[in-house]
Amino acid sequence: MGKIIRFWSDILEIRFDKENLPQVNHLLTTNDGKTYLLVKRIIDEQTVRAIIIYSSKPININDQITNTKQSFMVPVGKNAKNNIYSFEGKPLLDDRNTLPKYIEMNSIINNERYLNNENEIIETGIKAIDFFIPILKGYKLGIFGGAGVGKTVLMKEIIFNVNKANAKTSNIFIGSGERSREAIELFNELESSDLMKNSTMYISKMNESPGARMSIVPIGITASEYLRDIEKEDVLLFIDNIYRFVQAENEVSASLGKKPSVGGYQSTLESDVANIENRMFKNENGSITSFQTIFLPMDDLSDPSAVAVFNHLDGNLVLSRNQTAKNIFPAFDPLASSSNSVDESIIGKEHFNAIIETKKILKTYKDLEDVIMILGFDELDEQSKRIVKIALQLENFFTQNFFMTEHFTKAPGVYVSLEDTIKSVQRILDGKYIKQSPEIFAYVGSNLNIPTDEELNL
Ligand SMILES: Nc1ncnc2c1ncn2[C@@H]1O[C@H](COP(=O)(O)OP(=O)(O)O)[C@@H](O)[C@H]1O
């Protein structure tokens, strides 16, 4: 038993007997179970500092506190699938009749990586991703962008497309500090597509305490580790949004009175991020392939939180407001995005060369944009005109209708195989459509059915 001796904002100091002193990250409760506290600091051999995770009752000095002697308990494994859980591990749906197994958060962290050079590409059917940033099993993809540029929509499209192509996938979704409506929508979509049976969702909403929002990410990662290392599965892990995790850690750090560092972020920013990022990988047991959205405050890619995450990723996909302004969806920015899978030995010479050639053309076009704005397209030399035209054709070609947006765009979603995407890009690069308007490629699937100039006798 402990006793509250002081409290301010959402921090409490609690005194225990020496032999009962809790450890950092242990949960404490009040006797009536109406309040949950998480130990964040040991002050001395009798005193700890804890943050409020959840409280439905006022707290008073001298209130009795129980040490649960454990951290969050996470529902894991086969029997946890097909449900949504809060940070307390409570299932939101009570009509499922399986009883999940629970393990303690962070109790099975596995640091043993298994190095092998087998690379298995995971096709998403999304042209821009498969072409520019091919996803490999065990890979970490960051989806960066400011508010409303399409991060969540893109992540959902990935979930659905990969599952459709791959019936044995297990999905873990971590909803970290975003709108609860979005999580419910995702659940309904997964349920109606019969994908919930392979999916487990862990949600902490934006209005929950920073302690809850901060913990939901390691909770979901613990569940992913369990599927990978104990049930030997290949897991797709989706996290929306890592920025909210960083922000919650920052709020807790500020409440604990720690001095902030660059840009107002916590001095532990790097290690907070590393502690979660370093747990997602492939090993002999199975794999965790992760897709993580990262909100950019003020659309700024150099924001310290974005940089801290960026350093751990295999690929970064940038969605930009310039693209949405041009009605380009997904608002993918090919020149700002990159991937370490763009390697001839992984994706083959043909694909590799097509990427290099495409990026070169897009870069030249970008450099010419100012000239065109001032002097006009007609003033360019023939060579530059050709490059600009091909660049515009490519830009249009990488637009795509999504299944996830059918309900409001009214345009049917399209899945394009990687093979068709590469062939299509090559046809554009080869100038097979040079006499036709770039518009013909807006929101097409592949272009293999679109007649070339030669076929049209132009
Ligand atoms: N691929 C897309 N096609 C058409 N509209 C889109 C697409 N992606 C996003 N949008 C529009 O942008 C809005 C915000 O997208 P969302 O994914 O919620 O943004 P974010 O998660 O980056 O804040 C959507 O509600 C939709 O209107």
Ligand SMILES: [Mg+2]
């Ligand atoms: Mg979003």
